[in-house]
Amino acid sequence: MEDGTVHLDNNLAGFCEALPKLSQFARQQQVSPVLDDVLRKIREGALVVDQLPRLGIPRDVFEGQRSTDHMIVPGLGSRSAAESYSCPNGRCDRQVRRTPGGPVPECWLLDRPLRRTRG
């Protein structure tokens, strides 16, 4: 998996992070079954960009967007008190800082707690 030939889906981190909002959107638009199917496809390896239009969302909505909780600021990187968590199966490159004592962040895509990477 880590030999460099596996291309990370750049949109997955943004998608994963936006999922709570997306499911709300899907309920409002009454397309929750479509979202369920989209999620299943993405878990099976489909690209986010190919699935977004099915929800009426532009393919490029997450393009180049880094997870906003990806708080790695050069020069400020030594706040090692915070634990860092990432996607449990490495599918997306989402990195979440856990507030000390706060709840373990979840991967919305997999519906599983994120895996602790360091801290």
Ligand SMILES: [Zn+2]
């Ligand atoms: Zn994830």
